[in-house]
Amino acid sequence: MKNKYQFAQEIIREAGHFIKSKMDHYIHVEEKTQFDDLVTNLDKETQELLISKIKNCYPEDNVFAEEDDIRHPINQGNVWVLDPIDGTVNFIVQGDHFAIMIAYFEAGVGKFGLIYDVMRNLLYCGGGEFPVCVNGRPLPEYEEKPFNRSLLGTNACMYADNYHGIRDLAKQTLGVRVYGGAGISMAQVMAGQLLGYFSHIQPWDYAAAYIMGKKLGYTLLTLDGHPVDFNSRQTIMFIPQAKLTEIKKYIK
Amino acid sequence: MKNKYQFAQEIIREAGHFIKSKMDHYIHVEEKTQFDDLVTNLDKETQELLISKIKNCYPEDNVFAEEDDIRHPINQGNVWVLDPIDGTVNFIVQGDHFAIMIAYFEAGVGKFGLIYDVMRNLLYCGGGEFPVCVNGRPLPEYEEKPFNRSLLGTNACMYADNYHGIRDLAKQTLGVRVYGGAGISMAQVMAGQLLGYFSHIQPWDYAAAYIMGKKLGYTLLTLDGHPVDFNSRQTIMFIPQAKLTEIKKYIK
Numbered sequence: 001m002k003n004k005y006q007f008a009q010e011i012i013r014e015a016g017h018f019i020k021s022k023m024d025h026y027i028h029v030e031e032k033t034q035f036d037d038l039v040t041n042l043d044k045e046t047q048e049l050l051i052s053k054i055k056n057c058y059p060e061d062n063v064f065a066e067e068d069d070i071r072h073p074i075n076q077g078n079v080w081v082l083d084p085i086d087g088t089v090n091f092i093v094q095g096d097h098f099a100i101m102i103a104y105f106e107a108g109v110g111k112f113g114l115i116y117d118v119m120r121n122l123l124y125c126g127g128g129e130f131p132v133c134v135n136g137r138p139l140p141e142y143e144e145k146p147f148n149r150s151l152l153g154t155n156a157c158m159y160a161d162n163y164h165g166i167r168d169l170a171k172q173t174l175g176v177r178v179y180g181g182a183g184i185s186m187a188q189v190m191a192g193q194l195l196g197y198f199s200h201i202q203p204w205d206y207a208a209a210y211i212m213g214k215k216l217g218y219t220l221l222t223l224d225g226h227p228v229d230f231n232s233r234q235t236i237m238f239i240p241q242a243k244l245t246e247i248k249k250y251i252k
Numbered sequence: 253m254k255n256k257y258q259f260a261q262e263i264i265r266e267a268g269h270f271i272k273s274k275m276d277h278y279i280h281v282e283e284k285t286q287f288d289d290l291v292t293n294l295d296k297e298t299q300e301l302l303i304s305k306i307k308n309c310y311p312e313d314n315v316f317a318e319e320d321d322i323r324h325p326i327n328q329g330n331v332w333v334l335d336p337i338d339g340t341v342n343f344i345v346q347g348d349h350f351a352i353m354i355a356y357f358e359a360g361v362g363k364f365g366l367i368y369d370v371m372r373n374l375l376y377c378g379g380g381e382f383p384v385c386v387n388g389r390p391l392p393e394y395e396e397k398p399f400n401r402s403l404l405g406t407n408a409c410m411y412a413d414n415y416h417g418i419r420d421l422a423k424q425t426l427g428v429r430v431y432g433g434a435g436i437s438m439a440q441v442m443a444g445q446l447l448g449y450f451s452h453i454q455p456w457d458y459a460a461a462y463i464m465g466k467k468l469g470y471t472l473l474t475l476d477g478h479p480v481d482f483n484s485r486q487t488i489m490f491i492p493q494a495k496l497t498e499i500k501k502y503i504k
Contacts, residue, residue, distance in 0.1 A: 036426045092401070093445065094403070094445040148287050156408075156422075170408075175288065175341065177432055178427075178428060180427060180429055188346070193345065193348065
């Protein structure tokens with residue numbers, strides 16, 4: 001497993017170099033389902049790069065990835081979950097604030113996860129048998145903090161609509177932050193910079209944080225308190241396990 | 253003026269070093285007007301450091317600063333406008349995403365502004381007779397971009413309440429970002445990463461961006477379209493001058 005974990009760190013950094021080397025040249029943007037659901041040639045090319053490296057080294061392994069509907073079920077065999085560019089809108093508009101994510105499962109059990117904030121060159125990785133680190137420095141487990149010394153990461157519309165009580169919860173805290181990327185937001189939860197993250201996201205958006213967060217005392221649940229399904233887009237919260245009861249007073 | 257501009261760059265970087273050297277030790281947090289209006293010993297000490305350096309070099313100059321009610325009128329003589337830590341909540345909770353800001357006026361005319369994103373070590377400065385640069389690299393003037401390829405920076409509550417139509421405007425764009433600091437948000441406007449910034453802020457929060465933005469084609473107005481008063485807390489927008497008419501269709 002250690003070799004595989006090492007390999008994952010190598011390919012995610014390589015994918016980061018690939019994106020950085022290409023992003024100042026022409027980026028071709030396409031709309032997927034609507035005007036704000038975008039994909040670029042670099043999302044696709046980066047995913048292809050990651051898959052070709054994985055298939056080259058581990059030809060028996062399977063892939064569940066954002067682009068091109070590659071959907072091997074998470075609980076069958078060895079599965080790599082890939083999000084080549086998380087925060088594609090930030091990538092297109094800002095050239096910043098996006099991440100590459102990889103999660104690795106064997107028979108449905110998360111073995112390790114990686115979130116790479118490309119422009120800040122911060123690699124968050126670990127989970128399973130590995131400590132969770134950022135650029136090699138171990139992150140501490142969740143430490144108790146009251147709501148009134150905390151910030152929440154959220155999806156902007158869910159906050160504005162007080163969806164499931166998110167705004168009610170936010171009012172107990174110092175406020176919300178909206179970064180526009182699940183990867184960089186969930187990394188900030190694990191770094192203690194956000195109390196939790198609330199959004200409407202897909203398995204490739206949460207798989208890495210799910211594995212890493214478990215090791216640090218965080219849990220990933222749907223807003224009505226169920227385990228995520230690793231299959232469809234769901235409204236989720238990524239929060240400290242120790243805060244679940246307190247958070248449930250507001251999130252109904 | 254060139255010497256003074258050079259001097260401002262030196263003291264803002266020095267203040268950044270000062271904060272970085274102290275922030276991992278004890279930070280004492282006090283509430284100002286309510287539980288989420290916070291100040292720390294480092295806000296105050298950093299302001300004192302800046303003022304003592306200014307008064308040492310330019311004893312005749314005046315100061316308008318966030319802490320301790322130092323409020324020399326902007327339009328009388330030489331005035332340094334100081335925000336020692338902009339984004340104090342981010343500073344306290346995240347240890348990141350805050351800025352130091354300096355603006356310099358002579359008889360009410362902005363001569364230069366500086367926004368220093370301390371943890372990313374990015375110094376945005378210029379305006380007046382100086383080109384606006386980030387770490388010495390000139391920023392281009394505003395380049396036309398349609399709403400549907402843009403992001404807005406906003407105050408979270410103003411967005412959620414559709415205050416003056418902010419949410420209506422946001423719906424024309426790819427979405428909002430909430431960073432919790434005027435300095436880092438307005439720097440992102442000038443870097444082309446956000447189309448505009450909408451918030452409820454004080455003169456020390458906007459003075460630097462006002463001077464720098466003017467040079468790059470941005471304007472700072474109240475939400476009802478008037479010039480800011482450099483005196484009180486106001487709801488403002490910092491937007492491309494060229495987009496004003498289009499934005500006014502939504503911001504009433």
